[in-house]
Amino acid sequence: MALLLARPLYLAFRSWRNVETTRIRALLLLGFNYRDPVLRVPEVYQSLSALQRQDTLLMNSLSRSEFGPREVGLKTELNRRQVEIVGLFSLNNTIRADGTAIVSDQNFIRLNPGRSLDDISLGLITVEPGVKVDEVVQNLRQIMPATIKVFSRQEAMSRDREYWVKSTSLGYIIGVAVIMAFLVATVIVYQVLSSDVNERLHEYATLKAIGYTNLRLLTVVIQEALVLATLGFIPGCLLALGMYHAIFIATRLPVAMTVSRMLFVFALTIVTCSASGFVVARKVLVADPADVF
Structure with missing residues (x-):
């Protein structure tokens, strides 16, 4: 080695x-x-x-x-x-x-x-060029006493990140905040979609009476949910970018909105709005045109 x-x-x-x-x-x-x-x-x-x-x-x-x-x-x-x-x-x-x-x-x-x-x-x-870092780490762990911890750069970074996320109150608070934000967003989107569907229940019933299938009506509701997700994500993303910049200026902590994190949040937004859309769509699917009119 x-x-x-x-x-x-x-x-x-x-x-x-x-x-x-x-x-x-x-x-x-x-x-x-x-x-x-x-x-x-x-x-x-x-x-x-x-x-x-x-x-x-x-x-x-x-x-x-x-x-x-x-x-x-x-x-x-x-x-x-x-x-x-x-x-x-x-x-x-x-x-x-x-x-x-x-x-x-x-x-x-x-x-x-x-x-x-x-x-x-x-x-x-x-380590010298060509030497595998993982092998060096394993060999050192066998040589060094138990009181000395040996980590690669990536292992040290992962260990530090895991400590702050899982072992401190800060990580717990952020985790709870994310869950609460997910639940609140789901409820808000559900209320918006539910109100819109109730106002247009006659139109949905008419479409159902003239032969629109349940799948087609479900697609219409989900499309509306996706529009809400996109329109809500854009200002939310801009606000988050501003907050990230403000936090960096105030604390000089190396925080930044990465593309992967942005895509993950957008995917989560799509899932949240789609779930609300599926729940609201039940009103349309079970509605009987004869009862509506």
Whole structure:
């Protein structure tokens, strides 16, 4: 198994002081060996010489405004130690971390008394071209002790996504909201279609009396349901795109409406409206023209 050397990455949440308000806020601190290319952030490697100085850091320009000014040369306190911002970088926030700073591994230890360089948060391994990542992961799991978890990049992303969806209150709330939206949409579409069918029940009865089959009448109702689905989806999609953009501007979280998600929502809208259409169509199918007139 051909591997490159593992490169360490250090993570910790530390208290950051806003120089304007003097308020304290938790900030995610990333530490790395400046000789290791572990971060895909070009601005970091443009400031390596400055990062080697004692008590210096790079500040995320996308951090929330609660962290105060983000200016090169600004001095403040991080974990009760005076530090200086020597550069800026751009990195989207996460749900847990709305502010980020990057330091060298030596400065990381200075800002975390009692912690050594052997206490690694993540060990990043790059495989050589042609080597299968899955095989590397399986081999490492057999070698490493049980206290060390080994994941591929995709497995780590899936694990993180599953944690937020299934193990936190946020995922539960969003799941319940989706179910409620589905049920409410079904009821609203049913009421609209039901009201329209009741107003035109004589016309449906006339069509039935002159020989229209139940399948043809069902098709008419379903077509109306599909028109409602399409007309409702377009403004709803535009509103969702606006909300996604507003959330990104406010939080700098990497949220976006993907094409696959958009298509899934449209398919779900079609299913919802079609289900309501089938239920409403029963009134037309069981209606007796003689009773209507």
